[in-house]
Amino acid sequence: ALILGLESSCDETAAALVESDGTIRAHKLARQDAAHRPYGGVVPEIAARAHVEVLGPLVEAALEEAGVTLDQVDAIAATAGPGLIGGVMVGLVTGKALALAAGKPLIAVNHLEGHGLSPRLTDRDLAFPYLLLLVSGGHCQLLLVEGVGQYRRLATTIDDAAGEAFDKTAKILGLGFPGGPAVEAAAAKGNPKAVALPRPLLGSGEPHFSFAGLKSAVARVVGQYSPEDIAASFQQAVVDCLVDRTRIALAKVRPTALVVAGGVAANTAVRAALESLAADHDLAFVAPPLWLCTDNAAMIAWAGVERHAAGLFDSLDVPARPRWPLDPRAEKVRGAGV
Ligand code: ATP
Ligand code: MG
Ligand code: FE
Numbered sequence: 001a002l003i004l005g006l007e008s009s010c011d012e013t014a015a016a017l018v019e020s021d022g023t024i025r026a027h028k029l030a031r032q033d034a035a036h037r038p039y040g041g042v043v044p045e046i047a048a049r050a051h052v053e054v055l056g057p058l059v060e061a062a063l064e065e066a067g068v069t070l071d072q073v074d075a076i077a078a079t080a081g082p083g084l085i086g087g088v089m090v091g092l093v094t095g096k097a098l099a100l101a102a103g104k105p106l107i108a109v110n111h112l113e114g115h116g117l118s119p120r121l122t123d124r125d126l127a128f129p130y131l132l133l134l135v136s137g138g139h140c141q142l143l144l145v146e147g148v149g150q151y152r153r154l155a156t157t158i159d160d161a162a163g164e165a166f167d168k169t170a171k172i173l174g175l176g177f178p179g180g181p182a183v184e185a186a187a188a189k190g191n192p193k194a195v196a197l198p199r200p201l202l203g204s205g206e207p208h209f210s211f212a213g214l215k216s217a218v219a220r221v222v223g224q225y226s227p228e229d230i231a232a233s234f235q236q237a238v239v240d241c242l243v244d245r246t247r248i249a250l251a252k253v254r255p256t257a258l259v260v261a262g263g264v265a266a267n268t269a270v271r272a273a274l275e276s277l278a279a280d281h282d283l284a285f286v287a288p289p290l291w292l293c294t295d296n297a298a299m300i301a302w303a304g305v306e307r308h309a310a311g312l313f314d315s316l317d318v319p320a321r322p323r324w325p326l327d328p329r330a331e332k333v334r335g336a337g338v
Pocket of ligand 1: 009115135137166179180184264265267293295
């Protein structure tokens with residue numbers, strides 16, 4: 001099957017065409033970094049308007065690159081949440097309109113499922129159940145992925161997400177926007193042992209995460225050390241927390257592999273530390289290529305491929321959802337995000 005995927009849940013607009021065998025026939029992506037940079041973060045209304053302007057042309061460009069028409073597409077997969085609701089609605093309504101016009105089935109994709117299944121797009125041998133560390137701008141969770149649409153949440157953050165911590169640290173250090181890559185670049189020139197920073201929840205028995213205290217600690221040492229040393233020490237603290245929490249989770253489940261996905265999975269230090277943790281446990285380690293870690297439409301089209309194969313389709317009245325937990329059974333942890 002050939003699936004058209006649409007993504008517009010944050011500040012990347014994207015359209016992709018992906019085949020069932022994992023061939024990416026086309027991928028078109030537009031960033032909005034310049035539009036949001038003056039504000040130091042993503043402005044929802046600006047994002048939604050930008051999605052409206054570019055999504056249509058990106059779909060046309062993707063179809064042209066693949067050399068196909070909408071008639072040759074088997075289903076249309078669009079992110080239906082979670083995310084900034086204005087942006088999500090642009091992509092989902094576009095998907096519904098295309099599905100209706102071409103008489104094709106609609107697949108409403110959970111953006112987090114897009115991240116979570118993306119490792120299977122590039123690693124076709126990755127089998128369920130795998131332990132997924134989902135580290136993105138809005139989420140920091142450990143999930144046992146038991147199948148398509150079957151997720152058991154083992155842990156979540158009790159305050160900030162990992163990517164959020166990178167973004168806030170970048171802002172505090174004046175490193176610019178978007179923050180993750182800026183902190184990583186600065187960290188490469190600094191000493192990770194220069195600044196003593198906390199590792200929240202390290203050693204705790206439940207594999208939950210916390211990053212708010214780390215960010216506050218960064219704010220307290222600003223000016224006392226070079227931005228490079230603070231960035232390197234911050235990154236090391238995040239890595240130590242991610243590894244420690246994942247180790248606790250690995251003691252509770254028997255997965256086929258340790259998998260990392262989401263924007264923070266693009267971080268080289270994070271990948272290297274998790275790879276060696278997996279090796280310690282004689283586990284395969286799988287991480288998507290860097291471009292597939294941050295938001296894109298290939299992962300949405302791929303989730304569409306997996307849902308199409310499982311016969312999971314949605315009706316045209318499916319709602320856009322600002323919040324949409326992957327594991328609806330999971331309880332709230334200390335009032336934190338899902
Ligand atoms: P979510 O997927 O939770 O809805 P999102 O879609 O905004 O949130 P992603 O696009 O998956 O998040 O990831 C963006 C996040 O990843 C940002 O917080 C960004 O700072 C972070 N990030 C990107 N590259 C890196 C990197 N090299 N090192 C650390 N963090 C990074
Ligand atoms: Mg983004
Ligand atoms: Fe994302």
